[in-house]
Structure formats: C-alpha cells, structure tokens
Amino acid sequence: MSLSKKLLIAAAVLVVIAGALVAGAFKWANSPVDLASPELDVTIKPHSSLRSVSLQLSRGGVHVETELFVLMTRALGLSAQLKSGNYEFKTGITPYELLQKIARGDTNEFAATVIEGWTFQKMRNELDSNPALKHDSAGMTDTDLLRAIGAPDDVTAKASAEGLFFPDTYLFDKDTSDLNVYKRAYNLMQQRLNEAWSTRAQDLPYKTPYDALIMASIVEKETGLAADRPLVAAVFANRLRRGMPLQTDPSVIYGLGSAYGGRLHKKDLQTDTPYNTYTRTGLPPGPIALPGVASLAAALNPANSTALYFVSRGDGSSIFSDNLGDHNRAVDKYIRGQ
Known part of the structure; x- marks a missing residue:
C-alpha cells in the first residue's frame, strides 16, 4: 500500500473519530x-x-x-x-x-418588601425573618447599624434611625447581607428626600430636610388617601406657623411605645412624652414611621389651604375646617353621630 493511500485512510479515520467526538459532545450537551x-x-x-x-x-x-x-x-x-x-x-x-x-445572568432573585408607614423596628423584624438574607445586623443597635452602612456622623448621632429608610421592594441574591438592603434603603430615602426638598414650596415652616421628613412621616400615618395628603400637610404647616400644637394622634401613639394598648385614652393625651404633640408644640424630635414618596411630596408641597383642623369621615377621607366651631360641628357629625 502506497504512502499516499495510507495517509488518506488515516485522514478518513481521523474524520470519523472527530465526527464521533462531535456527536458525543453534542449528545452530552443536550x-x-x-x-x-x-x-x-x-x-x-x-x-x-x-x-x-x-x-x-x-x-x-x-x-x-x-x-x-x-x-x-x-x-x-x-x-x-x-x-x-x-x-x-x-x-x-x-x-x-x-x-x-x-x-x-438569569439569577434566582429573592425579595424583601418594606411597607409605607411601617416603623423602622417593623422593618428590622421583617428583614430579620427573611431566610434568604445573611443577618449581619443581628445584635446591632440602630446606631451600630447606621455606622455599618456608612451613614455620616450627624445621622448616627440622632436618637433614632426611624424614618431614614425608604419603603420599597428590594431584590437580592440568596445570602446577601441584610446590611446591603439597609444601605440601599437608606440611600434611596436620601435620594427621594433630596429630590422633594429641591422642589419644595416657598415659606414652609421647616428648616431642614430632616424636619420635612418628620412631617412626611406624620402625613403617612394620618391618611392613606392620596387626595387628602396635601391637605393634611397644609393643616400641620398652618398650625406650625401659628405656634399651635399639632395634636396628631399617631405621634402620641409612637411616643407611648409598648404602653399603647390599641386605643388612645384621655390620660394618654395628657401624658407628656417627647412625641406628645398635645402637650408640646412644634415638630416631634424625629419621624414616627417610614414615609413613602407621596407623603414626602405632600409635606414639601402642601395644598394651598387655610385649614387648621381635620377629622375623619369614617370612610378613609377627612373633612377640613378653618376654625374650631366648624371643626367641632364636623366632630359631632362624623365622630359622635349627632
């Protein structure tokens, strides 16, 4: 057999082997x-x-x-x-x-949802119970947590972390540090607050964005009705301008903490705490909840209203009054049923 013929046969064998390998690889791949x-x-x-x-x-x-x-x-x-x-x-x-x-990158993402109006403690409880997160914040105080996510010293010096985290749904990979979620929520609240502050109305009774954040948290707790938020914010802004106490029940409830039994009593309104807006004038010392973007917008662009009072109609909406007489009549009608 000639050399050329042997080479042709060898080449054919190699082709067969290569084809078999390709076929085998294709079968394995599928x-x-x-x-x-x-x-x-x-x-x-x-x-x-x-x-x-x-x-x-x-x-x-x-x-x-x-x-x-x-x-x-x-x-x-x-x-x-x-x-x-x-x-x-x-x-x-x-x-x-x-x-x-x-x-x-079709990863298996997990989610944690933080609801508008939750307290920061409720947010911590929610993230603590999420099995997909790595709980690096376990055992940390709120101040320790703020330091761990890189909050500036003037923030960590505050008495509370309340209100500093934006309520939203956060997606993450399994075993992501919970500090990553806290940092994202903190940065997003700073972004949303700064955006609202930059487009604020003139002559508001707030000196700093933090003051506006406090007000937004009160608005968040006072009403869930979108149309009423700017009006509620206007009432409180008007009261601040006049030096009137805000007299907002959600703030009183927040100040009572675990002592709150589910219903406010007269003695609760008379029990002084830093958050009792019946016994003290001005804003409370800090936010009382995590406000959403609508409440931030309402606090910084309240309705053009002279109202000083409001009372719930019982259907989720409120009626607003410019004077105490009208307000008392509204209370008689919607609260006392007279």
Whole structure:
C-alpha cells in the first residue's frame, strides 16, 4: 500500500473519530444533567474562573463534566460572560441550557418588601425573618447599624434611625447581607428626600430636610388617601406657623411605645412624652414611621389651604375646617353621630 493511500485512510479515520467526538459532545450537551436533588440553588461567586464555575456547580450538586463544560464554554465564546449570583436548577436541565442560564445572568432573585408607614423596628423584624438574607445586623443597635452602612456622623448621632429608610421592594441574591438592603434603603430615602426638598414650596415652616421628613412621616400615618395628603400637610404647616400644637394622634401613639394598648385614652393625651404633640408644640424630635414618596411630596408641597383642623369621615377621607366651631360641628357629625 502506497504512502499516499495510507495517509488518506488515516485522514478518513481521523474524520470519523472527530465526527464521533462531535456527536458525543453534542449528545452530552443536550442530555439532562445529573442533579443531587430535583431542585437546587447554587451560588456562583464573583470573579470566578471558568474552571472554578464548573467546580462550584459540581460541589453544589450539579454534576457536570468539568472538562466538557470548559470546552463547550470556550467553543461558544462565553468564557468571559459567565455571571455571579444565585441560580436555581431543576431536573431536566441540560449542560447547554445551564451554560446559557449562567451567561445570561438569569439569577434566582429573592425579595424583601418594606411597607409605607411601617416603623423602622417593623422593618428590622421583617428583614430579620427573611431566610434568604445573611443577618449581619443581628445584635446591632440602630446606631451600630447606621455606622455599618456608612451613614455620616450627624445621622448616627440622632436618637433614632426611624424614618431614614425608604419603603420599597428590594431584590437580592440568596445570602446577601441584610446590611446591603439597609444601605440601599437608606440611600434611596436620601435620594427621594433630596429630590422633594429641591422642589419644595416657598415659606414652609421647616428648616431642614430632616424636619420635612418628620412631617412626611406624620402625613403617612394620618391618611392613606392620596387626595387628602396635601391637605393634611397644609393643616400641620398652618398650625406650625401659628405656634399651635399639632395634636396628631399617631405621634402620641409612637411616643407611648409598648404602653399603647390599641386605643388612645384621655390620660394618654395628657401624658407628656417627647412625641406628645398635645402637650408640646412644634415638630416631634424625629419621624414616627417610614414615609413613602407621596407623603414626602405632600409635606414639601402642601395644598394651598387655610385649614387648621381635620377629622375623619369614617370612610378613609377627612373633612377640613378653618376654625374650631366648624371643626367641632364636623366632630359631632362624623365622630359622635349627632
């Protein structure tokens, strides 16, 4: 047999072998991966190399062939596109689908929702009970927490962290530090407050954005009706200008703390605390809740109104009065039923 014929035969054999390898690789890439359980969460660490990604998958119970996974990723030009995060994998996923999922960054995001009008303590309780978070704030005082998220000294020196965190839904990867969520909520409140302060009405009775934040928290607790917020804010601004006590029940309730039994009594209104706006004039020393963007807007752009009083109609809305006589008549009608 001539040399040229031998070379042709060898080349043909190599082609057959290469074809078999390609066919085998294709079959592997499109066959279900062996998972340790029907559903798995695996976290890929930031700045992981391609081989490290494969090893992290295997350690997490996704039994993918490391060498074949590396070769497939390089062949598809995806080596530099793999993204960190927490991924969910289910029975039936193939190596090719798995690779595309990580290249897209299709992470398994978790959520924590903070509701407008919650106290900061309620927010802490909510995040403390979220099983997807890493609870690095456990055992920290509110002041310690503020320092940990990088709040400036003039903020950490305040008596309370109340009102400093924006109520919203925060998405995060599994095992994210709860301090990350607190920092995002704190920065977002600063952003929203500064935006509202920059477009505030003229001649407001607030010296600082923090004063406006206090007012926004009161508005948040006084009404959930969007149309009434600017009117409620106007009443309180008018009372501040005249040196009248705000006489807002939610502030009194906040000041009572755990002593509040679910219903305000006359003695509660007469019991002096820093937050009792019946016994003290001016704003309370700090916010009483976490206000949303609508309450911030209302506090800094109240309605053009001369009202000094308001009372609930019992349907979520309020009636507003310019003088005590009209207010007393409204109280008789809507509260006393006379």
